[in-house]
Amino acid sequence: EKRVFIFNPGPAALPIPVLEEVREEMLSFRGTGMSILEISHRSKEFEEVLNTAVLRIKRLLNLNDDFEVVFIQGGASLQFAMVPMNCAQPGKPIAYVDTGYWSTKAIQEAQRIVDDVCIVASSKDRNYTYIPKEIPIDDNFSYLHITSNNTIKGTQWWKFPKTGNIPLVADMSSDIFSRVFDPRPFGIIYAGAQKNAGPAGVTIVIIRKDMLERIPKNLPTMLNYTTFVEKNSLYNTPPCFAIYVVEKVARWLEENIGGVAAMEEINRKKANLLYGYIDSQDFYRNPVQPEDRSWMNVVFNLPSPELEKLFVEEATREGLVGLKGHRSVGGCRASLYNGVPLEAVEVLVDFMKEFARRNG
Numbered sequence: 001e002k003r004v005f006i007f008n009p010g011p012a013a014l015p016i017p018v019l020e021e022v023r024e025e026m027l028s029f030r031g032t033g034m035s036i037l038e039i040s041h042r043s044k045e046f047e048e049v050l051n052t053a054v055l056r057i058k059r060l061l062n063l064n065d066d067f068e069v070v071f072i073q074g075g076a077s078l079q080f081a082m083v084p085m086n087c088a089q090p091g092k093p094i095a096y097v098d099t100g101y102w103s104t105k106a107i108q109e110a111q112r113i114v115d116d117v118c119i120v121a122s123s124k125d126r127n128y129t130y131i132p133k134e135i136p137i138d139d140n141f142s143y144l145h146i147t148s149n150n151t152i153k154g155t156q157w158w159k160f161p162k163t164g165n166i167p168l169v170a171d172m173s174s175d176i177f178s179r180v181f182d183p184r185p186f187g188i189i190y191a192g193a194q195k196n197a198g199p200a201g202v203t204i205v206i207i208r209k210d211m212l213e214r215i216p217k218n219l220p221t222m223l224n225y226t227t228f229v230e231k232n233s234l235y236n237t238p239p240c241f242a243i244y245v246v247e248k249v250a251r252w253l254e255e256n257i258g259g260v261a262a263m264e265e266i267n268r269k270k271a272n273l274l275y276g277y278i279d280s281q282d283f284y285r286n287p288v289q290p291e292d293r294s295w296m297n298v299v300f301n302l303p304s305p306e307l308e309k310l311f312v313e314e315a316t317r318e319g320l321v322g323l324k325g326h327r328s329v330g331g332c333r334a335s336l337y338n339g340v341p342l343e344a345v346e347v348l349v350d351f352m353k354e355f356a357r358r359n360g
């Protein structure tokens, strides 16, 4: 059976070597005679998988011993609530930048928990087609929350705001491991695994240790970051299979690709190829301010919704899947996550040229 080229926004394409390894180990994991789905989360085999996943994530992101890495269920959406529960300080407002859909959801969730949520900057005035550059922030805030890559609007932060003593908090669900960045200003980073890091079902949460000091004591056990840190993500049964695949994706990134800097170069090539083509003609159009374009999610429009529908249908028949834009915005979107090879983008651009020739 033929594999297709996968441009899904998430769950998204995974590296073929990872999928092959999972298949090979499915009936017997590391000589145990059991699959990873059947083994105890307290076994030494699973603990080794979990600890290796943490070590690899720390190496890939240059996280020193000031940072803890934990695995939590509930998706990035639960982090929208856990962040303010754990990190808001009494008497200090929390600050958010609104860059569309997911950051708006993060804000709405925070407003359920904390009275004083301050939207310090927003790009709503131009339909979220850019990243705000002026972020007014001072020491009176508990933290500043941003969404580093906007999966639906197709924008990405290329220069993180300077926040001085205020910890940055970032939802990196759709660009973690895609480019190099300095983690030190970040108090919390969270990412649902299902785009760049593995399967759905686990969220990677990176916690700078000083953030643990501000956590209120009365939080429910499973909503308190301290539980996950103190119990090494093993307070209760973790999503074993998802963590197992995350470890494999991290290994692929380290050993096959050569780390995040090497991945960044591949991602640059993929994005340049697609944006370069889009900018060279006028059948397809990308609405985003050029310096804020996302390398992970390339959104584009055709001359009419009818042509967009036909484009997605024909592409699917040609084995190019997942190109429909998010239901909230319409249009088209190609997600070029780490698991999408350069070859897939080459095939996509060829198809786009051919489609434009026939319908332009």
Ligand code: PLP
Pocket (backbone or CB within 6 Å): 009, 010, 074, 075, 076, 077, 078, 102, 147, 149, 150, 151, 152, 171, 172, 173, 174, 192
């Ligand atoms: N944040 C971003 C940037 C996303 O792209 C998504 C999902 O696409 C989410 C949050 C929601 O993630 P989850 O479904 O894991 O709750």
